[in-house]
Amino acid sequence: MTEPRTTALYERHAALGASFTDFGGWSMPVRYSSDLAEHHAVRTAAGLFDISHMALFGVGGPQREEYLAYALAFDPSALKLSRAKYTMILTPEGGIIDDLIVTRSAEDQFLVVANAGNRDAVRAALQERLEGFDAMLIELDDALIAVQGPRAREILQQTSGLVHDDSLAMGHTLDTLPYYAAMGMRFGESAVLVSRTGYTGEDGFEISVDADLAVSLWDALLDAGQPLGLVPAGLASRDTLRLEAGMPLYGHELSRDIVPAQAGLGRVVPLKTKTADFVGRQALEADVPADAPVLVGLVSEGKRAGRAGYAVLHGDERVGEITSGALSPTLGHPIAMAFVSPGVSEPGTELDIDVRGTRIRATVTALPFYRRAQ
Template sequence: MTDPTSPRHTVLRDRHEALGASFTDFGGWLMPVRYTSDLAEHHAVRTAAGLFDISHMAEIEVRGADAARFLDYAVSGRMSALAVDQAKYTLLLDPSGGIVDDLIVYRAADDAYLVVANAGNRDAAVAALTERARDFDVVVDDCTDHIALIAVQGPRSQEIVEATAQITALSQPLSDLRYYRRGHAEFAAADGTRVPMHLARTGYTGEDGFELFIRASLAGELWDALLAAGEPLGLVPAGLAARDTLRLEAGMPLYGHELGLDILPAQAGLGRTVAVDKDDFVGKAALETVVAGDAPVLVGLVSEGRRAGRAGYPVRHGDQTVGEVSSGALSPTLGHPIALAFVPPALAAEGTELAIDVRGTAIPATVTALPFYRRKK
């Protein structure tokens, strides 16, 4: 179990300090929140590329003859349908249908998967998967401490990874690697050894990009190599502040804000991630019997001006408080305030006029379709 009283740090902490990063405690980890400017880092990802240390994320291997059948039972989606090296976004539900965590699951082989969970939910995810594995022929192995994860995100990300000379022996050209697919390569370490690594075309920014898995002891060398290759192409190190505004513009949920144990998948707009036709999975019975009724649902809100609603701010309809902002910011890309909020279904239709109470002032806000921002193909 991780110690909740003492923030951990990734193997790249020295690099972050050398680059002048400011740090914050995030999910029990001391992580860079910014290096120079939130806005500059955000715009770099939208126009060129950003380099993110996401080694705080949890990696959990599931291996064994029953791996596919087990994950079909343990999570909301149908993991048995994945091809080898395909990934899928899914949910880890509790028996009442609430969300323990949101995950990305990669199929590594016919009998092996890699589950990537949120840093703050590492213990909960490992415990839930381990408990659910009791009646299956599988091994659940928390390998977080042995794997580093680095993301290159932005329209020039493919160009940057291809320019990194130490990344060799690609299993396929990156141009052929589809979204939510994983490729393989070797990393040429400084000591002359070549070690395997994985490149997934996934991300949390709304841009094209890659998440690179490598042995933790070589994370520093990979970070340096990517930065050296990418700086001439506009790559900058980027922190959690930019990552948050990027994912918000892309309408992507954040656990503890849009997701939690008290939120059902349908409320967060994630009903599509639940394979309701599976014979059984944890949370199925609850989802079949729970009647949502007037349970709040997640919507996007846009406003004019510069005053943005933040998490926890009330949402109003006339003189009544009808909901609450879960995430909000002044969008660096769009130039106006955006927010995600939970409101009654009767007020969730696109075009509905609401207001956000920003420190006592009602700021008009309109329900809009998500995402707020969609990259050009």
């Protein structure tokens, strides 16, 4: 059995008392203190996450745009310098290999960020689709560190050694950087890429840094942030945060058996605005079967939450299955996402969740469950 990989920050996590879990072949911190404390810190101040298990690919070369237009379900020509886009890489049948974030990180280069558990699948698909294009694909080994929460920008601004550099900033400052955009900064003598993106439903930043500098940057962020309420946060709180924000998790809400429209992500795929032929396009242009399950949100009362795999019932009929569920730390009641039959997917529809033999009433609701104050 292969031992899980570790990030450059593993020793820091261990020293902070983290509990670890195997996630996508990586030994990652699941929590440091308590799931609830870390969750609430992100909602009220900030959390510090190691996300170095994510897969990073650089794309360049003369035909980089044509290549990405074919390989992914998005239009790279519409992506301006420094801007990022949420997109997908699909199978020829229209199923989802992975959801991605693509950033035009330089005039002549794109950065593609994929999920840890899909690293091999994404790499294989990207390499296979290179054939016939004068483009280059490079797998990067940078570390990724995320600061998420309402005080995230303030923390970055007070981090020792992290400084603005006009030659890297692509016209932005931390004060003006838009959501889903990136800018270069300098940490010590090295350039880092700071993206205003995240997976928590809060404002925040994800920083790509040379792995050799990961520990120094982590320590500097922690030193700056702890007086402002920053805490190290693990995968458990990251999961409840993204669930509250209605963000899909691959292997739960997304898979090769699901097309984007079923997961409420049809808008992500530019069938009407993108003219290029991309892998999966023809399958998506065909109508999704009328009885194909669709993703909905479910809310219920009490404290017993539906979990992944639990049946969703309408009367005596099983009409779906929970994909993710938890007792929401922020809202104080159970929430879940589920794929259900289209006929019972309208908000306000009353359904039941089979929670270990007990029927718990749940109401269909629009996603997300939680939206941060602007």
